[in-house]
Amino acid sequence: MPGDFALTRISGLTGRLVDAxxxxxxxxxxxxxxxxxxxDGQIVQAMPSGAELIRLEDASEPVVWSSGKIMLxxxxxxxxxxxAIWLVGTPYSFLDYASIGLxxxxxxxxxVRDFVADSGHLICSQLVDEVYLRAGVYLFDDGRLPGDVTPGDLWKLLHPKRVTSTDPQMWRLAHG
Structure with a gap:
């Protein structure tokens, strides 16, 4: 549904670098x-050339959607x-990747922290987090700064760890 986000794989060198x-x-x-x-069959995604509005069929195939996992x-x-549409054209910044690592x-x-917190530039996962924040939907309540989000963070949000043990130590390990 409109407003849902999807997570995808990237092939080639870029995908391997992001994964690493x-x-x-x-x-x-x-x-x-x-x-x-x-x-209307369209998505907004952040790309090195800037955030773009393209047809869903021209995007990487989704691995998972947020549909049914985040109630809106x-x-x-x-x-x-x-x-999301308003952010089309927003520049991309590879420094944001370095900042998240630091x-x-x-x-x-x-x-560097202030540069990333300025939403004048976005990587893909930041775009998702930013449009949700602007809509009043907080995906993360762990004290992170705006912009400190990777596709892996979004993956974890959609796939929370489940603890089946009643052992308190196991619960603390799984929940921080």
Whole structure:
């Protein structure tokens, strides 16, 4: 449905680099890209040439959709779509990848953190998080800064760890 997001794989060198970076920061997952469905068979996705509006059939094949996993009202969906379309043309920034990595190792300078928090540039997972934030839907409540999100984070959001043990230590390990 409009407002849902999808996660996809990226082939080639770019996909391998994104995958390696995600694994380095503990966000390993089978996906390397994200986009927002805006209806009428179209999506908005962040790309190195800037955020673009394209046909769903021209996008990478989705591995998983957020449909049914993140409940949205009709108003929230409309806001997500409007914000996604408004962000078409937003520049991309490879520095955002470096910043997310530095944050993981707790060595990120303030100027880098501020650069990433400025939504004047977005990588794919940041675009998803940003349009949801602008619509008043908070995907993450773990204290992270806006923009500190990878496709692997979105994957984990849609696939939370399940603990079947009643052992309190196992519960703490799974829930931080």
């Amino acid at each position: 970076g995600q694994r380095l920061v503990g966000d390993g997952s089978p996906v390397q890209h994200a986009f927002v469905y805006v209806g 009202t009709a108003t929230e969906r409309a806001r997500i779509v409007a914000h 944050a993981h190792f707790r060595i990120r300078p303030r100027w």
